[in-house]
Amino acid sequence: MTSSVQDHVLWKSYREGDKQALGMIVERYYRTLRRYGLKFMIDEAAVEDCIQDLFLQLWQNRLQINDTCSVKHYLLKSLRSHIIQFLRIEKHFTHQEPDWDTALPKEIDVETLLIQEEVALFQINELKRQLDTLPAREREALYLKYYENLSVAEIAETMNVNRQSVSNFLQKALTKLRSRWLVAPLYWLICLFL
Amino acid sequence: MKSFPNPHSVTELLDDEVFQRWMKERRREDRWFWEEWLQVYPEKRDLYEQAVAAFLLIEGKEDNLTDDEVALKADQILASIPDESLDNIKPLLGWTWVRWVAAAIVIGLATWYQFLPKPQEVTLTSRSEEKALEEGKWTLVNNTSQQPMVVLLPDNSSVVLSQGSSVRFRKVISKTKREVFLQGEGFFEVAKDAQKPFFVYTNSLTTKVLGTSFQVRSFEGETVALVKVKSGKVAVTSVAAPNKPTYLIEHQELSIVTKTNEVIQKTSDNVAENPAAIVNQQFTYEFAPVSEIFSQLQEAYHLPIQYDHEKLRSCTFTGQLNDVPFLEKIRLICLTIEATYEVVDDKVTIHSQGCN
Numbered sequence: 225m226t227s228s229v230q231d232h233v234l235w236k237s238y239r240e241g242d243k244q245a246l247g248m249i250v251e252r253y254y255r256t257l258r259r260y261g262l263k264f265m266i267d268e269a270a271v272e273d274c275i276q277d278l279f280l281q282l283w284q285n286r287l288q289i290n291d292t293c294s295v296k297h298y299l300l301k302s303l304r305s306h307i308i309q310f311l312r313i314e315k316h317f318t319h320q321e322p323d324w325d326t327a328l329p330k331e332i333d334v335e336t337l338l339i340q341e342e343v344a345l346f347q348i349n350e351l352k353r354q355l356d357t358l359p360a361r362e363r364e365a366l367y368l369k370y371y372e373n374l375s376v377a378e379i380a381e382t383m384n385v386n387r388q389s390v391s392n393f394l395q396k397a398l399t400k401l402r403s404r405w406l407v408a409p410l411y412w413l414i415c416l417f418l
Numbered sequence: 419m420k421s422f423p424n425p426h427s428v429t430e431l432l433d434d435e436v437f438q439r440w441m442k443e444r445r446r447e448d449r450w451f452w453e454e455w456l457q458v459y460p461e462k463r464d465l466y467e468q469a470v471a472a473f474l475l476i477e478g479k480e481d482n483l484t485d486d487e488v489a490l491k492a493d494q495i496l497a498s499i500p501d502e503s504l505d506n507i508k509p510l511l512g513w514t515w516v517r518w519v520a521a522a523i524v525i526g527l528a529t530w531y532q533f534l535p536k537p538q539e540v541t542l543t544s545r546s547e548e549k550a551l552e553e554g555k556w557t558l559v560n561n562t563s564q565q566p567m568v569v570l571l572p573d574n575s576s577v578v579l580s581q582g583s584s585v586r587f588r589k590v591i592s593k594t595k596r597e598v599f600l601q602g603e604g605f606f607e608v609a610k611d612a613q614k615p616f617f618v619y620t621n622s623l624t625t626k627v628l629g630t631s632f633q634v635r636s637f638e639g640e641t642v643a644l645v646k647v648k649s650g651k652v653a654v655t656s657v658a659a660p661n662k663p664t665y666l667i668e669h670q671e672l673s674i675v676t677k678t679n680e681v682i683q684k685t686s687d688n689v690a691e692n693p694a695a696i697v698n699q700q701f702t703y704e705f706a707p708v709s710e711i712f713s714q715l716q717e718a719y720h721l722p723i724q725y726d727h728e729k730l731r732s733c734t735f736t737g738q739l740n741d742v743p744f745l746e747k748i749r750l751i752c753l754t755i756e757a758t759y760e761v762v763d764d765k766v767t768i769h770s771q772g773c774n
Contacts, residue, residue: 243496243499246496246499247492247493247495247496248492250491250492250495250496251488251489251492254483254488254491254492255481255483255488258481258483259481262479262481263478269593269594269613272491272594273594273595273615275491275495276494276495276498276594276595279495279499280495280498280499281624281655281660283499284619284624284657284660285657285658285660288658302661305661306661309653309661309663312653312663312665313626313651313653313663313665314612325478325479326475326478327478327479328474328475328478328479329474329477329478329479329480330479330480332474333444336444336449337441337444337470338449338452338453338456338466339466339467339470339471340467343467344467344470344471347467347468347471348471348474348475351471351472351475352475355475363476366476367476367477367478370432370433370438370472370473370476371438371442371473371476371477373435373438398429401428401472402428402429
């Protein structure tokens, strides 16, 4: 885990007033933050503004900011609150859950990923149908768990809910997806025979 | 023999860090690894394909920023960070205190016009800031005179800057936002631009708006920082609690006690206390003679407006100019009376053929 050691060092230097260290943190996590921010279905410029605000505040408040075990988690959590704030001001968004994008990758490189195209497309379409029925917060929990590899505790803190809720979100989401995983190969077999 | 993950379920595979790295980075050596894995566990091909499908779905739409683009964004973010903030933050706790007094903006002494201050580019203490100014990216205006002065910002917003206060802003507006750093007190009238939020940063609080008018006060050495909204809606965050914005609407104000970070929100009621302060003035007119409007504006903004009194004698204006910046007020009036205007040497000159 060399990257977490370096994160830790960068975080310390930045808090001591090293602007270049903050710059390196920006570079390291810009993609991660942008990808996460775009999931909330707001335009790119707004996401980039939120990211800029986030780092500007980090700099302004560096004397009050504590050490953190995971810089990535800290940044994702802060970005989310900036985005919620943005939604409140600009979209007059009040209490409902923020939206969560489920758009698919444009191209799936089956060759590289070692999967058979027909199977993959079928699987993805089946799962997509299931995923689309999930509430936004369950989709977000899935993303933070399986894409960003955050722990349940970290997801809870990021989404500002308790741990039990996160476990419930994941449980419900996976149950729905699992029903497809069981059914999918059967469908495929049936399709072959028809 | 390599140690291969041996998952029994799709979720187990999704949880596997080696699998996650493979899916996210798609390195060549990882591909070899999974190729081999599929040969070791041919019966797990279904499971693997399901995990891949699930991962792709969870990952969603791709986002293709090149390394250069990321580096550029990082540069932009660093460039937006003010260099002097460290010097300002440190002494925050040790300051002495003076209560906020509503009468701070003294407006309206007509005789003061001729002593109008010129915006002054001052010498600065911080070397890095000097450098930024030398490079010509920022404009710094410091009001060292004995009365408020109007500062016209590049985006056509305006600030009425109190005595002993300064503002700093970019000469060229950024593509995504408008930013002003304030020390002391200013009354802001922000040109509407939903695409570019307008930020006012001070040592103790940050105010964010899209287009509205409000007053911000945060003097070094004062215990209380204040934001007072005249029109529209703003979001205020204290530097101590950047993730907890407070939303203010018309006629609301918020003060933050800088030592304790205590936030006090209330409905403003200072109209009676200081009717002359620009934040309390109304710019609503019904068939008002334009010359009267100009003299009100002159007083409120401390900027002389020159015009031919004879020609404008019969010109009137009806409408409200409350939440628009200074130059926009001038522009709207000129539009109505079919006049033109120019700003030269800290005064506004109106050119008109008169009204019939």
